[in-house]
Amino acid sequence: MDRRSPLPSLNSIRAFEATGRLLSVSKAANELAVTPAAVSRQVKTLESFLGVALFERVKGRLELTSAGARYLAELMPFFAGLRQATDSIRTAGRRSQVLKIRCPATFAVRWLIPRLASFHRQHEDVDVQLTTSSAPLNFEREDIDGGIQLGDGNWPGLSAQRLIPNELIPVAAPSRKVRARSRLQGETLLHSLARADDWALWMKAAGFALDGRRREMRYETSLLAYQAAIEGHGVAIAQKALVRAELDSGQLVAPFRLELDRGAYTYYFAWPATRRQSAALTTFRDWLVSLVQTAGTF
Structure with missing residues (x-):
């Protein structure tokens, strides 16, 4: 007998993830190719299943509740993994470079993910696989090419590029x-x-x-x-x-x-100083540098 807890429908979770990420029912509907009414129904179905409100209206704007923000933060890495798995199959017949990047969840959601679309438009041959964690980067034990880490940028064996002011x-x-x-x-x-x-x-x-x-x-x-x-x-x-x-x-x-x-203590993009760099890593690092140097990035 399967005693595992039941799961909500994938459609309702997809509707919530898109709405929470975009903070807009209409934008979520456009992304999912359904009507806004369908998105709203799916979100309400999920709220009923969970027994908590995930959104609220604040001065006419859609906002996540505390429960909604926590649920979205936990779901986003899984959706990123689903997209990456799907993209890897769809692009299997094409020559593409896979770049594995790890990043703290806050920085990923608030800074990196909103900018990744521009990277993909410029570099369609590079597939970025993004995972999230706040643990210190460990290139000896992890299968990653580069990562974003909070600190002073002085880490033995690593090269680092400062990203944003702290x-x-x-x-x-x-x-x-x-x-x-x-x-x-x-x-x-x-x-x-x-x-x-x-x-x-x-x-x-x-x-x-x-x-x-x-x-x-x-x-x-x-x-x-x-x-x-x-x-x-x-x-x-x-x-x-x-x-x-x-x-x-x-x-x-x-x-x-x-x-x-806090000066030098901030977020850095880091990679192994002695490891041979792939073309994808060089491309991604150069793109980050261009963001940092462009006026108005922050």
């Missing part, structure tokens, strides 16, 4: 009405377990005391902390480059002027 700023939904003069007293601070020191570093630079009068919520990744901030659950400490779209759209605001630049 400017820390507190961010919150406009509805929370966080005031600079409050010095964050009485606010709920949203932390990422992957970047546990960010709040303490910013508070020290700002001259604010860390004390027991502030409530705290901790999340596995910055991706979840940012989503919680968007939904109004508290104030997150964010890497500015990774929330720029929400700042520009007004979904998030930065109540304080202080931006703590």
Whole structure:
């Protein structure tokens, strides 16, 4: 007898993944070649199956709930794997180069994936296989060609290309009405377990005391902390480059002027210094360098 938990339909999961990634029912419908009504029905079916709301409307915009953000973050690597497996079969008869890249989930969702479409348009002969993890890169044990890692870029045996500035700023939904003069007293601070020191570093630079009068919520990744901030659950400490779209759209605001630049400590693209580089890796690295050097990338 199979006692495993039942799974929701693949169609409902596909509808949710596309809607959550694009934050638009109409865009998801266009991508899936179905009607918006069909997408909405599938999402409602999934919410009914799970017993939780995955989306909510905030000032007319579609937003993920905390449960929705967590579910999407866990599903995206599986969908990436499905797409890669499908692409590998479809392109089996063509000469293509496979490039295996590992990246932290927050950086993948908030910076890399939105830009990968341009890479694929420019380099149709390179198939990027993207996996996510925050664990330190280990090229001796992992079957990867390159990876993105948070740190100072000085790793024995690795070459590294700095990607984005690491400017820390507190961010919150406009509805929370966080005031600079409050010095964050009485606010709920949203932390990422992957970047546990960010709040303490910013508070020290700002001259604010860390004390027991502030409530705290901790999340596995910055991706979840940012989503919680968007939904109004508290104030997150964010890497500015990774929330720029929400700042520009007004979904998030930065109540304080202080931006703590952590200098060399940020995200880097890294690869083995002594291993012979494939043409695909060189192409991908050059593309990343062009993004970094292009004004307005961040």
